[in-house]
Amino acid sequence: MPSIDRRQFLQRSGAVLLPAIIPITAMAGQSAAAELPADEPPVSFFYDGADFNPAQYIDALQKLNAKEPIKRDFYGQGGAVAALEKKMAEITGKEKAIYMPTGTLANQLAIAELSGANTKVFVQDMSHVYRDEADAAQSVFGKRLMPLAMGQTYFTAVELKEAIEGLKSREVFASGIGAVSIENPVRRTDGRMVPIAEISKISAYCRANNIPLHLDGARIFMAAAWSGVSVKEYASYFDSVYISLYKYFGTAGGAVLCGNSSLIDKMPHLIKIHGGTVFGNWVNAAMALHRMDGFENRMKESIERANMIFEGLNKIPGLKITALDGGTNIYAxxxxxxxxxxxxxxxxxxxxxxxxxPADKNGKSTLTVNETILYREPAYIIKAFESSVR
Ligand SMILES: Cc1ncc(COP(=O)(O)O)c(C=O)c1O
Structure with missing residues (x-):
């Protein structure tokens, strides 16, 4: 199935002009429902999470602040940022976590630092690090990205070993191996996952050979929800883990990087010299903390409801929804x-x-499950499709 190009989709649907998705949960007893404006929130079968427009964002922060005053940070130190870092370190089981202005910077700094003076970094061909970070690894950090698994979701431990050991015969001046980076789930293959058994083998190989391993876990909470493997277990196989704050926690931006103290303690200086030290980050940190609360349960409920809804939709003649092989929240x-x-x-x-x-000219599209599926009862959604195909 072709990957959905986000920009193309926005152009095709005109969604850039639409009012943003209203993030109210319709789940009985969910705190968010009482906190947000009660106009009809759309169910969105695209994006990984609820989206806030400025008015809703401000409203949510005001309500949070009324409950308990939000504590500001100064240049990423203290306040809501420190609380978020503590929570992320607990969730991932890592010694420390640090707030980062972007995932791109988190990936690049982690990989560069883990690699030290060694230049080769093995990545998936379809990864964000390889394709979507403007060649930062090569141009800013002096690393040579070595793509594996061309057009595929993941490479295996055997393929990695072959690529590394085969270097001796393929290159005369073999310089050192810096690190291996794995993205999971993979955005460019419609959110498909790297199997945990393969991650375990890759990690064992890397550890046996002293090769640091980084996880681009921008959407690792999605992988955890669909695979049943905890974020902590995923993180345990890696030396560093980056998690996005805006893909499904509703923030305006930001990321977190987790790892050993020896790695994370270097970050404030590195962020600063790359111009990423922001005076105040509490707006994103407070929102992330709020939206992380109960997220796992909401995703469980979302998956159950998606299964119910898709079973109903598959009974409508002419509609077909299929889970992707090894997929997460994106369905064909x-x-x-x-x-x-x-x-x-x-x-x-x-x-x-x-x-x-919008479907392409062959009637092919995707349905992405996120917590907005909870805004309506499954029966309502099925009926809506039934009426709309007529
Ligand atoms: C898998 C993956 N990694 C990294 C990033 C980079 O995140 P940011 O936009 O915060 O730089 C993204 C963003 O799209 C992503 O999808």
């Missing part, structure tokens, strides 16, 4: 030629407050 969605796919998308949006990614 096929609309047969007998249905007007564009009309279906527009009707769902206009009449039922349900947003889907």
């Amino acid at each position: 969605f096929e609309i047969s030629g007998s249905i007007n796919a564009a009309a279906l998308q527009q009707k769902l949006n206009k009449d039922f407050g349900i947003r889907i990614v």
